[in-house]
Amino acid sequence: MHLMLRRLLRILWICDIAFIAIVLLYLAVAQACSHYYVPAEAVTSADCVVTLLSNGVHTDLVMPMHSADMDWRSLAHPEDTRSRDTSVRLVAIGWGDKGFYLQTPTWAELQPDVAFKAISGLSTTAMHVTFYRDLPVGEETRVLHISHDQYRRLVLYISSSFQRGSDGNTMLIRTDAVYGDHDCFYEAVGHYSLFHTCNTWTNDALKACGQRASLWTPFQAALMSEDVAQ
Secondary structure, eight states, X not given: OHXXXXXXXXXXXXXXXXXXXXXXXXXXXXXXXXXXXXXXXXOSOOOEEEEEXXXXXXEEEXXXXXXXXXXXXXXXXXXXXXXXXXXXXXXXXXXXXXXXXXXXXXXXXXXXXXXXXHHHTOSOEEEEEEEEXXXXXXXXXXXXXXXXXXXXXXXXXXXXXXXXXXTSOBOEXXXXXXXXXXXXXXXXXXXXXXXXXXXXXXXHHHHHTTOOEESXXXXXXXXXXXXXXX
16 A cells, blocks of 8 residues: 555656646747747838737737728627727727636636636637727737738738628627626637637737737737837
8 A cells, every 4th residue: 555655646746747847848939939030021001000909918909990991890899799889999809718708707717627628729719809999098009000911911810710600790709708898709710729829819910911920929928029029
């Protein structure tokens, strides 16, 4: 019995060491890839403005509600929010794990099964859409000036992340788990994981529209830093 206990403790010790090693390797690779940048395209005009908005953990892309290149009401509707405020001027769009969005109002309320599904890629995803009259005060922002062609490519990237119903329309998630009076959720395409996070999605959006971006990053810091903006 004593020998079995020693063997069990040894196995647990090896598992702990292996887990720590995997975490450290993941963080090291993320750090290295976050600071290896894909260069931006050379552009002759910068007529469109897109803003990266961060709450310190998650990033959204903020665009005008409608312009010559895109009317976002074709995908997301202010009428789907509690306020039903159609006077809004800006739309912020982010992609993420559906369980985190709908079941985790705060980090203290994170459930083990939600976390496991998210990091393993087993759960579904959602688009979080927030409508603004003006950019929120106090949030971290990074402004991008891009061409019409680049903006249209960004529109295509974001549009392809929305899941469509049999009628071809985006699919509203009817839930009370919204963050306020001006946001809502839609079904999304893809799976969240340790290797494809909400910030990875934003980083790929930058690549899609020809902006300087990290080779790969799961974290928001690389997206908002001065280094990537250069």
